[in-house]
Amino acid sequence: MARRVVAVVPIWWVVASIVFVLVRLVPGDPVLLIAGTDASAEQVREIRSSLGLDLPVYDQYVRWFGRLLHGDMGRSLFSREPVARDLIDRVPVSLQLALSATVVSVLIAIPAGVVAAARRNALSEAAFAAVTMTGVCVPSFVMGLLLMLVLSVYAGLFPIRGYEPLSQGVVTWARYMVLPAVAYGLIQAAGVARMTRSTLLEVLGEDFIRTARAKGLAGWVVLYKHALRNALIPVVTLIGLNVGVLFTGAVVIETLFGLPGLGAFLVTGILKRDYPIVQGAILFISTFLVLVNLAVDLLYRAIDPRLRRA
Incomplete structure (x- = not known):
C-alpha cells in the first residue's frame, strides 16, 4: 500500500x-x-x-x-483573480452535490439490489430490470427537468434554481440541494443497484455460502454477514468511481439548477480559452480522481481481510 x-x-x-x-x-x-x-x-x-x-x-x-x-495556480487571464481562490469558492458546491447524490444513490441502490437478489421471481426480476434500465438510459438533465417541473413548478416544495451555502442554515441549504442531488443520485443508483444484485447473486452461489446454509445458519445471517460483505467489494469500486464522475461531470446539473460549482467554472474557462482556469480546474479534478481511487483501495482492505493479508 x-x-x-x-x-x-x-x-x-x-x-x-x-x-x-x-x-x-x-x-x-x-x-x-x-x-x-x-x-x-x-x-x-x-x-x-x-x-x-x-x-x-x-x-x-x-x-x-x-x-x-508553491500552491500558485496563476491568475485568470480575464478577471486577473487568483485561480486557487475561485476554486476554493466553487469546489465545495460541487463536492456537496457529489456527496449528496452519492448518499441518495447508495441509500436506494444497495437495499434495492439486495432485495432483488434475495427474492427472485419472474415479476420482481422484470420490474427490477425495467426500473434500472430506465435509470441507466434517462439523462440526468431529463430527470432534473422532471423533478423541477413536478416538485418545484407544480408542487412548489423546492426552489427552481439557485444555491445557498451551509452557513445560511442546513434547512435552507437542503432546499436548494435536494433536487439536483436526487436527480443526479437516481441516475447513479440504477448502475449501483444492478451491480449489487449481480455480485450478490454470484456470491450466493459460492461453496462457502452453501456450507453456511448447511450449518443451519439463519437466512438473514448468511445474506448479510457472509454474502453481502464479500459482494460489496466491486460495488465499493463503482461507488468510488461514481463519486469522481459525479464530482467532475456535474456540468449539466449545475447549469440546470444554477449551482455555482466547478463544472460551470470550467466551461466558462474553456469558452474563453482562459488557460490558468482550465489548467487549475482540470488538474484539481484529476488529483481528486487519483485520490478517490487511492481511497477505494484503502477501503478494500477494510472490507476484505484477505486483501489486508496480501
Whole structure:
C-alpha cells in the first residue's frame, strides 16, 4: 500500500504535464479575445507579453509548474483573480452535490439490489430490470427537468434554481440541494443497484455460502454477514468511481439548477480559452480522481481481510 501512496506523486506530475500541453492545443487565442477586434498589432503584442504567452512553451511550463509547486495556480487571464481562490469558492458546491447524490444513490441502490437478489421471481426480476434500465438510459438533465417541473413548478416544495451555502442554515441549504442531488443520485443508483444484485447473486452461489446454509445458519445471517460483505467489494469500486464522475461531470446539473460549482467554472474557462482556469480546474479534478481511487483501495482492505493479508 505504501507503494500505491508514493505512486500518486509521479501520476500527479504526468497529469499536470498532460493538462498543460492539451490546454495549449485547444484552437483559439485568448489574447485576441482579451484585446478585442479593434486592438492594434502592437496592443496584442503588449498583452501577450504581459501575460507571459510570448515565451517559448517550455519556459511557460517551467514557470507554471514552479508556481504550482508553491500552491500558485496563476491568475485568470480575464478577471486577473487568483485561480486557487475561485476554486476554493466553487469546489465545495460541487463536492456537496457529489456527496449528496452519492448518499441518495447508495441509500436506494444497495437495499434495492439486495432485495432483488434475495427474492427472485419472474415479476420482481422484470420490474427490477425495467426500473434500472430506465435509470441507466434517462439523462440526468431529463430527470432534473422532471423533478423541477413536478416538485418545484407544480408542487412548489423546492426552489427552481439557485444555491445557498451551509452557513445560511442546513434547512435552507437542503432546499436548494435536494433536487439536483436526487436527480443526479437516481441516475447513479440504477448502475449501483444492478451491480449489487449481480455480485450478490454470484456470491450466493459460492461453496462457502452453501456450507453456511448447511450449518443451519439463519437466512438473514448468511445474506448479510457472509454474502453481502464479500459482494460489496466491486460495488465499493463503482461507488468510488461514481463519486469522481459525479464530482467532475456535474456540468449539466449545475447549469440546470444554477449551482455555482466547478463544472460551470470550467466551461466558462474553456469558452474563453482562459488557460490558468482550465489548467487549475482540470488538474484539481484529476488529483481528486487519483485520490478517490487511492481511497477505494484503502477501503478494500477494510472490507476484505484477505486483501489486508496480501
